[in-house]
Amino acid sequence: MNSNKFVVRIADALFKSSLAKNTPPVYPQRIRHFEILPNEKWVIWGPGKSKFLNILSNKYICEPPLSLRFGFLMESSNILPRIEQVAFKGVLPTAHLSARYEYFKDDYDQTCKQFIFDKASGSNAVSYKVETNNRKINMKLYDVLIENLKLSSLQDQWVMGLSNGQMRRARLARSMLKEPDLLLIDDPFLGLDPSATATISQFLARYDNMDVNGDCPIVIGSRYQDTIPAWCTHVCCVDQQSGIVFQGSIKELQNKVDETKLIAQRELRQSRKTSFSKGDVSIDDLICVHPMFGKGDHEFIKMPHAIELDGLSVSYKGEAILENLHWKVQPGSKWHIRGDNGSGKSTLLSLLTAEHPQSWNSNVIENGVPRRTGKTNYFDINSKISMSSPELHAIFLKNAGRRLNTRESVATGYRDASSNNFLPIWKSLDKSVQSIVNMYLEYFGLDQIPDSFLFEQLTVSDQKLVLFVRSLIKMPQILILDEAFSGMEVEPMMRCHEFLEEWPGTVLVVAHVAEETPKCAHYLKLISPGEYEIGDINDN
Numbered sequence: 001m002n003s004n005k006f007v008v009r010i011a012d013a014l015f016k017s018s019l020a021k022n023t024p025p026v027y028p029q030r031i032r033h034f035e036i037l038p039n040e041k042w043v044i045w046g047p048g049k050s051k052f053l054n055i056l057s058n059k060y061i062c063e064p065p066l067s068l069r070f071g072f073l074m075e076s077s078n079i080l081p082r083i084e085q086v087a088f089k090g091v092l093p094t095a096h097l098s099a100r101y102e103y104f105k106d107d108y109d110q111t112c113k114q115f116i117f118d119k120a121s122g123s124n125a126v127s128y129k130v131e132t133n134n135r136k137i138n139m140k141l142y143d144v145l146i147e148n149l150k151l152s153s154l155q156d157q158w159v160m161g162l163s164n165g166q167m168r169r170a171r172l173a174r175s176m177l178k179e180p181d182l183l184l185i186d187d188p189f190l191g192l193d194p195s196a197t198a199t200i201s202q203f204l205a206r207y208d209n210m211d212v213n214g215d216c217p218i219v220i221g222s223r224y225q226d227t228i229p230a231w232c233t234h235v236c237c238v239d240q241q242s243g244i245v246f247q248g249s250i251k252e253l254q255n256k257v258d259e260t261k262l263i264a265q266r267e268l269r270q271s272r273k274t275s276f277s278k279g280d281v282s283i284d285d286l287i288c289v290h291p292m293f294g295k296g297d298h299e300f301i302k303m304p305h306a307i308e309l310d311g312l313s314v315s316y317k318g319e320a321i322l323e324n325l326h327w328k329v330q331p332g333s334k335w336h337i338r339g340d341n342g343s344g345k346s347t348l349l350s351l352l353t354a355e356h357p358q359s360w361n362s363n364v365i366e367n368g369v370p371r372r373t374g375k376t377n378y379f380d381i382n383s384k385i386s387m388s389s390p391e392l393h394a395i396f397l398k399n400a401g402r403r404l405n406t407r408e409s410v411a412t413g414y415r416d417a418s419s420n421n422f423l424p425i426w427k428s429l430d431k432s433v434q435s436i437v438n439m440y441l442e443y444f445g446l447d448q449i450p451d452s453f454l455f456e457q458l459t460v461s462d463q464k465l466v467l468f469v470r471s472l473i474k475m476p477q478i479l480i481l482d483e484a485f486s487g488m489e490v491e492p493m494m495r496c497h498e499f500l501e502e503w504p505g506t507v508l509v510v511a512h513v514a515e516e517t518p519k520c521a522h523y524l525k526l527i528s529p530g531e532y533e534i535g536d537i538n539d540n
């Protein structure tokens with residue numbers, strides 16, 4: 001790339017999401033100046049990052065025309081810029097929760113390699129593929145990507161079976177393989193375990209200088225609470241309302257960055273204090289109907305284990321994922337399930353919720369009774385369990401995202417087997433039950449969202465919050481929170497964590513990042529098949 005050129009330049013621009021007359025601008029003020037030069041590595045930082053990345057990916061209409069320009073296009077070019085934007089998304093939506101674990105795949109499932117190529121679709125019923133484009137694949141780049149993104153051993157696996165972390169890496173490879181002119185990655189490290197985070201961060205740091213790739217500049221989006229990678233050279237701090245707060249070289253702005261972080265933390269503490277004391281609804285009002293509310297430790301000890309695994313093993317086509325796992329979970333205990341991407345955490349949880357075909361397994365003992373086909377059924381099991389997970393998020397968005405508003409979405413938590421049942425129920429609920437839903441909405445600040453907003457129109461953070469609240473309202477004995485807080489803003493996340501400290505039921509949490517992990521007393525760490533650790537967490 002010519003070093004005199006810029007990558008992106010914004011000058012005196014107002015952005016709109018539509019040409020319709022009354023559409024308000026994305027930011028009320030014009031963006032006076034913003035410019036990315038080759039060899040600069042920018043992080044778009046702060047609560048307005050996703051909006052700003054949308055601007056950079058040319059998703060809005062700019063006024064005047066040409067106030068947003070891309071240096072890699074010819075002056076008079078009519079060609080659209082080739083920009084890839086990798087945003088936070090979980091696993092692929094499947095037809096239903098168990099589809100991910102089924103042996104016989106959906107007709108149109110692809111291998112991981114086909115997904116990364118993004119070139120053809122096909123049916124498993126026929127042997128040929130239908131090309132959807134004739135893009136030439138740079139195989140040299142493909143090899144580099146799968147090696148560096150640790151996807152080599154997963155190339156031939158069905159893409160639907162990939163774990164969250166594996167799927168994030170596959171999405172990144174798919175975007176990079178398109179050799180875009182500009183690559184925008186929002187929250188590049190969400191859902192990745194610490195070693196994958198380190199490897200991918202190092203890879204991104206040197207990516208634009210690699211021979212195999214044609215100088216693709218990368219811009220990342222990051223939240224206040226995330227550590228800005230050391231290789232970023234420039235920062236653009238953006239808020240939701242007014243746009244750019246400050247921008248420039250990180251070296252020069254380091255003090256400002258630190259100060260902004262501190263202020264954000266202080267404001268958060270302050271808002272927690274005030275918001276928790278305001279309003280009429282207390283946590284006790286919300287949880288007093290839980291069957292375990294008010295029970296003391298001496299009572300829990302006398303109860304049978306909520307879950308007991310007595311030598312559980314799970315394998316795919318002979319390859320073990322979990323082996324001889326022994327684990328006892330006391331009612332009312334809170335567990336952090338740990339382990340690297342792909343170590344089997346979601347698989348373990350899908351066994352508990354009976355979404356996994358190998359769930360009918362007498363090594364799974366619930367409330368002292370071994371699970372057996374004919375004795376226990378899916379609905380009985382799920383009447384006591386609720387969950388929020390990336391799989392559920394993806395399916396909820398696909399099936400209910402355009403139909404249900406916040407209140408209706410939360411209310412579906414009352415459905416039998418609510419993890420998989422999104423049929424509207426709000427209108428048929430008793431007035432008294434509706435008022436419980438309303439109390440939850442009020443407590444978590446979701447009552448501020450107008451009823452005209454559908455689930456899919458909410459921010460990712462609000463969607464996560466809705467799914468969390470949805471998982472609570474049927475007062476489950478076992479609450480499963482699989483990456484339930486990744487992608488959430490800090491304030492609502494802290495509110496959920498505080499609430500969970502009082503929650504009387506059993507809680508199983510999967511989270512890779514300490515800040516996203518609510519307080520747990522115990523941990524189960526999956527290391528490799530047959531190897532695991534169980535212990536207490538004494539971090540108080």
Ligand SMILES: Nc1ncnc2c1ncn2[C@@H]1O[C@H](COP(=O)(O)OP(=O)(O)OP(=O)(O)O)[C@@H](O)[C@H]1O
Nearest residue numbers: 161162163164165166316341342343344345346347
């Ligand atoms: N149908 C399948 N066939 C083969 N392998 C599968 C299948 N489904 C899942 N796997 C593999 O099983 C392993 C465990 O996946 P799982 O989703 O349980 O991991 P995880 O610990 O939850 O990971 P993450 O932290 O990334 O969410 C992964 O390596 C995944 O690729």
